[in-house]
Amino acid sequence: MRYEFRVAVQDGRWRIDAVPLDESGPRADAPSIHVAASRQGLYQVERYGPKYSNALILPLPIPNHDPLLGSIWLAYCSSGYLSDQPGRPIAVPVTDSVVSGFPAMLWAGPGLEYRQLSWWQTSPDEPKLPVRFVSKHDGMIRIPHALGVIETGQVFPRPYDKGYTNIVYEVEESTDGGGYRLPKRSKLEIYRLRPLPGGGGGPGALMAVGSPEVAYTVEIVAKTFAEFNEEILVPPPRAGGGAVSDWRFAWSNHPVCVIYFSTNRWPDVAEVMAMPVYERTIRTWSNRLEIARRAYAGIVEPLQESSPDVRRGLMFLVVACLTLGVLLYKLGKRSEERKGGQP
Numbered sequence: 001m002r003y004e005f006r007v008a009v010q011d012g013r014w015r016i017d018a019v020p021l022d023e024s025g026p027r028a029d030a031p032s033i034h035v036a037a038s039r040q041g042l043y044q045v046e047r048y049g050p051k052y053s054n055a056l057i058l059p060l061p062i063p064n065h066d067p068l069l070g071s072i073w074l075a076y077c078s079s080g081y082l083s084d085q086p087g088r089p090i091a092v093p094v095t096d097s098v099v100s101g102f103p104a105m106l107w108a109g110p111g112l113e114y115r116q117l118s119w120w121q122t123s124p125d126e127p128k129l130p131v132r133f134v135s136k137h138d139g140m141i142r143i144p145h146a147l148g149v150i151e152t153g154q155v156f157p158r159p160y161d162k163g164y165t166n167i168v169y170e171v172e173e174s175t176d177g178g179g180y181r182l183p184k185r186s187k188l189e190i191y192r193l194r195p196l197p198g199g200g201g202g203p204g205a206l207m208a209v210g211s212p213e214v215a216y217t218v219e220i221v222a223k224t225f226a227e228f229n230e231e232i233l234v235p236p237p238r239a240g241g242g243a244v245s246d247w248r249f250a251w252s253n254h255p256v257c258v259i260y261f262s263t264n265r266w267p268d269v270a271e272v273m274a275m276p277v278y279e280r281t282i283r284t285w286s287n288r289l290e291i292a293r294r295a296y297a298g299i300v301e302p303l304q305e306s307s308p309d310v311r312r313g314l315m316f317l318v319v320a321c322l323t324l325g326v327l328l329y330k331l332g333k334r335s336e337e338r339k340g341g342q343p
Contacts, residue, residue: 001030003068007076009127013038013232014077016069035069036236037061039080041248043235043266044069048242055244055262057235058110062091065110070094071188071218074169079127082120089115092135097192097215098166099144108144110247112255118167123174125181131174135167145292148254156193156209164212166191177225188218235266246272251285 004026005018014037020030031046031054042063044056056065062081063069070093078093092098092115095108108114118135122128139161143150155161173185193209241263248269249256258272258281272278 003033005072007072008228008230008232009077009079010228010232012080013234014073015232015236016063016072016077018068018072033066033069034236035063036232036234037063037077038234040234045236045238047240049240051240052242053238053240054242055238055266056110057244057246057248057266059248060091060113062093064091064093064095064112064114065108067094067096067188067190067216067218071169071220074130074133074188075171075183075186075220076129079122079129082122082130083128088117088119090118092116092118092167093133093169094167094188094190095144097190098135098137099142099149100192109146109148109255109257110245112144112149114149116167117163123171123181127180129171129181129183130169131171131183133167133169134165136163137166139163147257147289147292150293160193160209164191164193166212175222175225177222178227180225182222182225183220184222186220188220190215190217238262238264238266240264248272249278249282251282254285254289256281256285 002021003018004021005016007017008015016033016035018033020027020032026032031048033044033046035042035044037043039061040059042056042058042061044058044063046054046056048054058065063073074093082090091113095112095114098116099108099112099114116135116137118133120130120133123131139155141152141154141156143152167188167190169186169188171183171186173183174181175184176182191212192215194211194213196210241261244260244262244267246258246260247255249258249272258275258278260267260272260275260277267275
């Protein structure tokens, strides 16, 4: 999908507005996206018209839940964040297909501060944005889901047990605009491990992987640059009502999302904690995490309990299932024979 975007950066705050396009102009079947953030957090609005808008609040000031927004952020808004990082394991700009690494496209929920070893080269000119950024997966198999990440404790087969490069961003052309040196054309590529023929589904697919391949590419082309004199408001103005997914909370060190409805405003933390939905969410969050774990148990548990040769374990499982099927078939035949012999 194509988007027309506007970006503004000012004194540690930034704003991104993105409008979906088709051949004739703005699309009516997709929402426009408006994000504003500071070092304290991120606020996002998806507008479906003047009266309805879904909203998202994250404590992490990086829009890594969306490949489009994460790529734009890295290209134009990341200078302050990168300069503040004391070490190389940093929160990645994109999590889709990055956290998991294997062929399945598993979606990671918003607000995930997933960190990887990363390296970047910045422009010598202000605002010292990255001209190249590379990040490396550590080789551990993880299962992302809407509430977080399941750590399997297992690694990919060699040589990918030592990790592999899964994010590559590069500025292809720069220009002067508004008194700064800015990217005019840039590209971000996300890599995942390539599925091998015969890998099948389930745990076997996680082990039957080959060299990394491009999962998707985000290309950014900037048309105009201008000096920005307006104030960036964080949180941004919100018109209309709709659902708010609020990730500013935690339960036993797990991120927690409280979902409520709000109109024309952003409730603060104290207001949300006074809502009945907050207490109900905190009380049931452990159960929801358990449901998510069980939903992926068919993938996680065989990996955790199997020997290093996962395929051998799967073969035993298949043979055992076939044997059970033959046994049930024979028992069924005997039952029919008994019934047939009755007067």
